[in-house]
Amino acid sequence: MSLSALAVLDGTVLPADEATIGVTDLGLLRGDGVFEVIKIYDGRPFALDDHLRRMATSAKNLRLEIDLNAVRADVDALLTEAGPVSGAVRFLVSRGGRRIGLVEATPAAHPPLALARVEYVPPRILDGVKSLSYAGNMLAQRVAKERGADEALLVTPHGRVLEAPTSSFFVSFDGETLVTPPLSDRVLDSITRRRLLSLLPDAREEVVTADSLGRAREAFLASTTREVQAIARVDDVVLPVAPGPLTEAAARAFSAHVRDEIASA
Numbered sequence: 001m002s003l004s005a006l007a008v009l010d011g012t013v014l015p016a017d018e019a020t021i022g023v024t025d026l027g028l029l030r031g032d033g034v035f036e037v038i039k040i041y042d043g044r045p046f047a048l049d050d051h052l053r054r055m056a057t058s059a060k061n062l063r064l065e066i067d068l069n070a071v072r073a074d075v076d077a078l079l080t081e082a083g084p085v086s087g088a089v090r091f092l093v094s095r096g097g098r099r100i101g102l103v104e105a106t107p108a109a110h111p112p113l114a115l116a117r118v119e120y121v122p123p124r125i126l127d128g129v130k131s132l133s134y135a136g137n138m139l140a141q142r143v144a145k146e147r148g149a150d151e152a153l154l155v156t157p158h159g160r161v162l163e164a165p166t167s168s169f170f171v172s173f174d175g176e177t178l179v180t181p182p183l184s185d186r187v188l189d190s191i192t193r194r195r196l197l198s199l200l201p202d203a204r205e206e207v208v209t210a211d212s213l214g215r216a217r218e219a220f221l222a223s224t225t226r227e228v229q230a231i232a233r234v235d236d237v238v239l240p241v242a243p244g245p246l247t248e249a250a251a252r253a254f255s256a257h258v259r260d261e262i263a264s265a
């Protein structure tokens with residue numbers, strides 16, 4: 001069975017193309033539900049407890065009942081069947097009460113990215129919810145691609161840089177310290193971002209304005225699937241170096257951290 005072809009639906013592991021849900025599920029009709037994407041290294045999940053914690057918070061804020069023990073058991077069952085694969089597990093819980101897990105491939109290489117700024121206002125009511133309502137994020141990616149970029153950089157109408165549609169943003173203006181927009185700007189409480197902030201002594205939260213990007217020395221996106229991925233340009237601003245030394249150090253520190261945590265699990 002290929003890497004992307006395995007699923008778990010309400011506790012039953014099966015080929016993904018045999019996993020079906022009812023068309024009246026509000027997860028499908030309204031994007032009403034929660035999800036997580038968990039990185040898998042040789043069959044072992046990284047930061048599974050963090051993902052389950054965030055899913056519980058998302059569900060609570062969305063007034064969605066979920067059985068976290070069942071989610072954990074589903075992930076275990078899926079990984080047992082999948083064997084020592086590397087990739088990701090996408091897990092979602094729908095308003096209709098379906099628990100769905102899928103094994104997905106993740107890109108092997110992460111070349112430096114061209115970003116395009118796309119205007120975006122986070123919906124306040126979804127603060128603290130990683131919901132299935134991601135059409136806006138997906139549209140931002142498509143708009144960025146239409147403009148010849150690889151990925152979007154979400155910026156508010158008032159010019160505050162937030163994040164990318166599925167990753168956090170880090171930038172250095174002085175070549176010594178890294179900053180990432182604060183959670184109070186309504187960016188996702190990303191697990192990778194949180195880990196990097198505690199691993200890197202010279203990284204901190206700080207408001208980033210779009211106007212300041214012209215002074216950036218280096219920058220990167222961070223997420224479960226990308227880990228640390230350098231940014232080569234934002235619109236017509238070409239960064240002096242990609243990957244820069246702080247980006248490379250962050251990537252090394254994060255890889256070592258993942259290796260250690262998985263080895264000690």
Ligand SMILES: Cc1ncc(COP(=O)(O)O)c(C=O)c1O
Pocket residue numbers: 037163164165166167168187188189190191192193222223224225
């Ligand atoms: C909007 C957004 N920001 C950031 C991230 C990165 O989060 P994490 O590091 O937990 O994967 C994601 C991941 O899906 C996301 O959707």
